[in-house]
Amino acid sequence: MVFAPSLDSPIAVRDEVLGVLIFHTTWPYAYSPDELAYLTSFADQAAIAIQHAQLYEALEARARRFDTMTRPQPTHLRLARYGRRTA
Numbered sequence: 001m002v003f004a005p006s007l008d009s010p011i012a013v014r015d016e017v018l019g020v021l022i023f024h025t026t027w028p029y030a031y032s033p034d035e036l037a038y039l040t041s042f043a044d045q046a047a048i049a050i051q052h053a054q055l056y057e058a059l060e061a062r063a064r065r066f067d068t069m070t071r072p073q074p075t076h077l078r079l080a081r082y083g084r085r086t087a
Helices: 033-070 075-081
Strands: 002-013 016-031
Touching: 002 033, 016 033
Parallel strands: none
Antiparallel strands: 002 016
């Protein structure tokens, strides 16, 4: 058992710490092994959710860049890119 007024659990994915989840009580509390496992599991799930949000954000940014690169351009811009002048 852990006897403390607060319990800190790292929010980590692999070796990268994304944050810390702090559980706090107003008085010292004896956390049981089951409670410790539950709180650790909660922090692990938070880490996975944060990582998925970061991956989704990166994927969205790549999709926007790809869309910009593949969008048809007006003819005068395409010709200027290849060094040809347009009248």
